[in-house]
Amino acid sequence: MARRVQWWSVAWLAGVWVALWGQVSVGNIVAGVLVGVAVTVALPMTPMGFHGRVRPWGVVRLLARFAVDLVRGSLEVAVVALRLGYVPTGAVIAVRLRSKSDLYLTLTAELCSLVPGTVVVDARRLTGTLYLHVLDAKDLQGIEAARAHVLEQEERLLRALASDEELAEAGLEVRR
Amino acid sequence: MSAAWWTSFADAAAAVCLLGGSFLAFAAGVGVLRFPDLLARMHAVTKPQTLGLVLVLVGLALRLRTGATVWALLLVVVFAMLTAPVAAHLVGRAAHRTGRMSPERLLVDELTRDAHTDDD
Numbered sequence: 001m002a003r004r005v006q007w008w009s010v011a012w013l014a015g016v017w018v019a020l021w022g023q024v025s026v027g028n029i030v031a032g033v034l035v036g037v038a039v040t041v042a043l044p045m046t047p048m049g050f051h052g053r054v055r056p057w058g059v060v061r062l063l064a065r066f067a068v069d070l071v072r073g074s075l076e077v078a079v080v081a082l083r084l085g086y087v088p089t090g091a092v093i094a095v096r097l098r099s100k101s102d103l104y105l106t107l108t109a110e111l112c113s114l115v116p117g118t119v120v121v122d123a124r125r126l127t128g129t130l131y132l133h134v135l136d137a138k139d140l141q142g143i144e145a146a147r148a149h150v151l152e153q154e155e156r157l158l159r160a161l162a163s164d165e166e167l168a169e170a171g172l173e174v175r176r
Numbered sequence: 177m178s179a180a181w182w183t184s185f186a187d188a189a190a191a192v193c194l195l196g197g198s199f200l201a202f203a204a205g206v207g208v209l210r211f212p213d214l215l216a217r218m219h220a221v222t223k224p225q226t227l228g229l230v231l232v233l234v235g236l237a238l239r240l241r242t243g244a245t246v247w248a249l250l251l252v253v254v255f256a257m258l259t260a261p262v263a264a265h266l267v268g269r270a271a272h273r274t275g276r277m278s279p280e281r282l283l284v285d286e287l288t289r290d291a292h293t294d295d296d
Contacts, residue, residue: 092272121215
């Protein structure tokens with residue numbers, strides 16, 4: 001079976017290699033590419049089908065919101081941790097994502113672990129469902145808020161990376 | 177603005193980042209100690225810990241200001257952000273599947289509800 005070289009992985013590995021050596025030189029880049037090819041040919045990963053379209057404005061919005069959420073999430077957990085005599089009430093909720101793609105499921109799960117309130121406990125790819133633990137759910141309203149939060153996160157991600165067809169499949173209208 | 181002004185500005189910013197990062201790492205430690213169960217502890221390990229590490233490394237980069245070091249620090253940040261959620265997910269999943277959690281502390285548990293309906 002002829003294996004195709006996964007050039008995006010090679011580029012990423014070469015970038016990591018150059019950063020590790022800390023110097024951009026021809027020798028480092030050539031060595032990085034060679035290491036990248038060797039690693040991807042020796043240990044090939046299942047190709048991740050990416051059929052989306054990168055939308056710069058969507059990516060900017062996703063990253064900006066992520067940065068804000070990361071700070072808010074960290075401070076919230078820090079406050080709960082340092083509040084004396086307060087024991088948070090947790091909950092494990094199921095959120096069925098709208099997109100069926102493994103890639104977006106994975107990325108949404110990663111993002112949701114770092115932003116306020118939630119940590120991923122389990123994921124089912126067949127149903128596209130994420131199971132998340134909410135640190136401080138307080139009441140049923142808190143649970144619904146967390147659920148809405150995850151779906152918003154997914155929507156931002158889809159609006160940054162998904163193609164028009166994938167957006168339509170997920171039931172989101174295509175904005176121009 | 178003179179070069180000396182920028183140097184002291186970068187030093188001051190570095191100090192703020194280092195102190196902020198240390199505070200978050202401290203809060204994460206307190207959280208791990210105080211939170212009631214494993215799943216709650218994973219929150220402390222993923223969020224304040226990651227941002228704390230990022231802030232400490234940003235502080236270091238601002239203070240050291242050499243190309244090679246900054247690249248290496250950037251790599252650490254990227255890998256910390258990529259791996260912390262995965263690690264938390266695996267620990268949380270293992271805990272849930274082996275029943276090492278306290279159901280009475282959970283408001284709802286939709287994973288246990290769904291666990292018997294489908295498996296993949």
